[in-house]
Amino acid sequence: MVKICCLGAGYVGGPTMAVIALKCPSIEVVVVDISQPRIAAWNSDTLPIYEPGLDEVVKECRGRNLFFSTDLEKHVSEADIIFVSVNTPTKTRGLGAGKAADLTYWESAARMIADVSKSDKIVVEKSTVPVKTAEAIEKILMHNSKGINFQILSNPEFLAEGTAIKDLFNPDRVLIGGRETPAGQKAIQALSDVYAHWVPQDRIIATNLWSAELSKLAANAFLAQRISSVNAMSALCEATGADVAEVAHAVGKDTRIGPKFLNASVGFGGSCFQKDILNLVYICECNGLPEVANYWKQVIKINDYQKNRFVNRVVSSMFNTVSGKKIAILGFAFKKDTGDTRETPAIDVCKGLLGDKARISIYDPQVTEDQIQRDLSLNKFEWDHPVHLQPMSPTTVKQASVVWDAYSATKDAHGICILTEWDEFRNLDFQKIFDNMQKPAFVFDGRNIVDAEKLRQIGFIVYSIGKPLDSWLKDMPAVA
Ligand SMILES: NC(=O)c1ccc[n+]([C@@H]2O[C@H](COP(=O)([O-])OP(=O)(O)OC[C@H]3O[C@@H](n4cnc5c(N)ncnc54)[C@H](O)[C@@H]3O)[C@@H](O)[C@H]2O)c1
Numbered sequence: 259m260v261k262i263c264c265l266g267a268g269y270v271g272g273p274t275m276a277v278i279a280l281k282c283p284s285i286e287v288v289v290v291d292i293s294q295p296r297i298a299a300w301n302s303d304t305l306p307i308y309e310p311g312l313d314e315v316v317k318e319c320r321g322r323n324l325f326f327s328t329d330l331e332k333h334v335s336e337a338d339i340i341f342v343s344v345n346t347p348t349k350t351r352g353l354g355a356g357k358a359a360d361l362t363y364w365e366s367a368a369r370m371i372a373d374v375s376k377s378d379k380i381v382v383e384k385s386t387v388p389v390k391t392a393e394a395i396e397k398i399l400m401h402n403s404k405g406i407n408f409q410i411l412s413n414p415e416f417l418a419e420g421t422a423i424k425d426l427f428n429p430d431r432v433l434i435g436g437r438e439t440p441a442g443q444k445a446i447q448a449l450s451d452v453y454a455h456w457v458p459q460d461r462i463i464a465t466n467l468w469s470a471e472l473s474k475l476a477a478n479a480f481l482a483q484r485i486s487s488v489n490a491m492s493a494l495c496e497a498t499g500a501d502v503a504e505v506a507h508a509v510g511k512d513t514r515i516g517p518k519f520l521n522a523s524v525g526f527g528g529s530c531f532q533k534d535i536l537n538l539v540y541i542c543e544c545n546g547l548p549e550v551a552n553y554w555k556q557v558i559k560i561n562d563y564q565k566n567r568f569v570n571r572v573v574s575s576m577f578n579t580v581s582g583k584k585i586a587i588l589g590f591a592f593k594k595d596t597g598d599t600r601e602t603p604a605i606d607v608c609k610g611l612l613g614d615k616a617r618i619s620i621y622d623p624q625v626t627e628d629q630i631q632r633d634l635s636l637n638k639f640e641w642d643h644p645v646h647l648q649p650m651s652p653t654t655v656k657q658a659s660v661v662w663d664a665y666s667a668t669k670d671a672h673g674i675c676i677l678t679e680w681d682e683f684r685n686l687d688f689q690k691i692f693d694n695m696q697k698p699a700f701v702f703d704g705r706n707i708v709d710a711e712k713l714r715q716i717g718f719i720v721y722s723i724g725k726p727l728d729s730w731l732k733d734m735p736a737v738a
Pocket of ligand 1: 265267268270271290292293296344363366367384385386415416418419529642643645
């Protein structure tokens, strides 16, 4: 029986391995992690992450051919194929701080693999890593190998949170990079055989190692660039009276461009886009390509600009001050159908409003109070380290409260900011909400999900990203 072990039971390691176990009953899959609480949660009825469809998959295979454990050394030493899906945060200090990937967790995983292995292994990079990481990993493994043969493969993960199970069941492509030697090609074949249990052969792409590593960074950079492009247009739409939804629709009808990922919003978030672009920028700089680095940097600058612009709209429309005013925040996760808040634009918007002394009342159907308080008090990039290594009890932000429904969040509020496109926000009773708010009552729709005209008829002053402005807002331009 082929044995797979995955280091890292996070958003990628957990769902990916659960799907491999489901689709390959003849393979034993063990997911291990240095975080004991995370493994305990994977073994419980309340999984550590929320993903539609994940519970069912885990229930079907856990205890059959899917196991979660903290006994890293045992399972690594027994495995034929080892996936490494550990954190690769942005470095916060030292060389490359604020840009380069911190490979501490990866390196310690590689050293442990070298230490405990007694038989040949295929080691698979599942984490997103800088180009040429495989070379460094190879060196660590080879220098400590005691004659064992290690083959390194790059198999980046393209799943999107919120649709992870759907994406894993039916991936656009599975990318496997390996050495162009007979042993490297044999390893690529062994990993393709795993995916071939359910992925059509023409969607399994084999490349060299560096192409696979770079393709992941490139794919995320292209996706984020589309969002920044449409967000940049949204600012121009507001200035000219064009409607960004109409522009995006017209542009997306061009089959060379296509309609996806063209929704204007308060900005992109998630654990990957910013981190991977910063990483790409750093690699370009290290390779003496400052023009290329600056090109990609601009994608992040526009994202920051969009978040600032949103906060400025809120403050300027409310007579240039939100001091002491209650602002309801609807949605904190970085997108709907996930409880993940890593790099969510809500953090920057909330911090911006708190900086102007607002009182904020936050409601998100999936994010806990503890998580929100953590996010508002952690420093940049601290979130991307294993939870048990983060500061234990961050200080509570007193002007931010977390409530359990949209009606309490909005009661007596002066304004509402919609920051996540949860479906339930579309169907709220806005008349009831309006009746319980201070007047004038504002809605700032950072995801363009409410029917602005209907809300205006109720009496709200509405701001929708990239849409023709309410006359109230025209009179109070947001200065960035
Ligand atoms: N989240 C996504 O949507 C996504 C998509 C594609 C790729 N990625 C990449 O995949 C990697 C993992 O991302 P994630 O979202 O699953 O992160 P995560 O923080 O959810 O999970 C990482 C896990 O690795 C564990 N870990 C750290 N060091 C370890 C070690 N030495 N041995 C065993 N376990 C260890 C941590 O405790 C943590 O549970 C990152 O490189 C990320 O960029 C993420």
